[in-house]
Amino acid sequence: MRAVTIDEGRIEIRDHPDPEPGAGEVLVRVRAAGLNGGDMMQRRGLYPAPPGAPQDIPGLELAGEVAALGSGAARFAEGDRVMAVVAGGGQAELAVVHERLAMPVPDALGWPDAGGFSEVFTTAHDALFTQAGLGSGEHLLVHGAAGGVGTAAVQLGGAAGARVTATVRNDALRAGVAELGAAVIEPEGFEAHGPFDVILELVGAPNLAPNLGALATWGRIVVIGISAGAQAELNLGALMGVRGTVRGSTLRPRPLEEKAMAARAVERHVLPLMEGGAARVPIADTFPLDEAEAAYDRFAEGGKLGKVVLTVD
């Protein structure tokens, strides 16, 4: 099979042996696979794939048809449309996925949508609800809301009855995020729009102190992206004063059972939104697998609303 291959920072398409599904796994003929920040970090050598995942084939999410079943796999049949978060190896013609991590693709989602759905919606749903316990009537702030996770979070927050405010740095993307249901503001001076019950932090360390200053009593900050830096200052007295919480989270290193729990939560609480049209996967651009390097460059240059997705014929 052919697959995107990272070799010392270069993105190439190379031939690899076809993967074989192990016990409880399905082999997927990939039709679309989204790009994520983790792929960019892996390209730079900063985010090695965990043990057991392909080390040189990136790709944290995929969608396609089940092509073969490993021993004991029983959730899906050959030909079923599935999508999943994977620990790596998604950007290839074939990939293996544990059946407990795979979700059925709703009819409402085409291949690019399905290929760009799993990582960002699972990340956003887990952060907002499982980690932060976002509730109806609360005020949610999403930092860096124009990207894949941000656009997912804005929609999920609104669907849950939260009031959603979003920071977007790029002027050109604000209208698109507003269409998804957020009150869009500039990053500078965002504190004036609080207090916020939940803050989804996708930017990093420089935001932590102003986040805390804008946090409501019993508020929760969930940090899932640190592109602007990791080393933050935290005033513990201020944190005590609002009985606040700062939580960090990431999906990739979690064990199978925790990822499967996250997939089940998305099946139950997010797929109905996609089927009913209450949420969608904003796609900034698609590229065929052969143009993976261009797709990576497009992702890295920023200024996009939603996902960059590779498609495979």
Place this chain on the structure above:
Amino acid sequence: MRAVTIDEGRIEIRDHPDPEPGAGEVLVRVRAAGLNGGDMMQRRGLYPAPPGAPQDIPGLELAGEVAALGSGAARFAEGDRVMAVVAGGGQAELAVVHERLAMPVPDALGWPDAGGFSEVFTTAHDALFTQAGLGSGEHLLVHGAAGGVGTAAVQLGGAAGARVTATVRNDALRAGVAELGAAVIEPEGFEAHGPFDVILELVGAPNLAPNLGALATWGRIVVIGISAGAQAELNLGALMGVRGTVRGSTLRPRPLEEKAMAARAVERHVLPLMEGGAARVPIADTFPLDEAEAAYDRFAEGGKLGKVVLTVD
């Protein structure tokens, strides 16, 4: 009535008008009232009493007999032994307490024990269980474990089936904390004894970075004391890596209903431990009300195991 009075940093005994119980309140003839870190901060002008509490009479906890009932108060009868967390004014011959904040004093507790129970056991129980969700089999670290909250937390953690490790700076107090059920270690190099599922932080900012380094996956740090400093450094990447949580908490500014919930939790889950002898209130020293200044000086000099309590004849 006579009461401890703070006047520009001085601790004196002065006459004050007798307080009168309002709707839903009880008047308590105080028999014992513990000292807490908050009193020391209030003496230094750093921790003013919240609105509605006596501004110049310190005291965050008390025990005594119900002397009169305000209109509608129905939980207790005159003469009942009660104890409570109060927002201020506890170190006096008389004090008013909302009946929803008062707890019955178990027979097993004498007056000094009861007077030093409420603030520290409520703080420790709320932090360990309501905030951090400490569970059986988890590894708990209590920093600064020789004080009132620390000795309460060590006992509550052990009673809940957690494995308890405790840092104690003062050599002379280690055996006493070990008797309460903790593996006692020096503060320096505590990280080597982890990983810890829950860390109760009573010291402050300098501990935050090593705490994070010693935190187990899904671990929770609850900060309830910052005597060593408030401004901490937090590496968000490390926090994400362990899916960790840093929470700050304090009881005093909470509204009545939240304090009442905390009191009900202590009644249900802690008073049975006191009645059965599974936990006790370590008393470092008692002083009569007239010697309040000596009691404050004793508290401030440190090196004590458990509580300093004022007694009233």
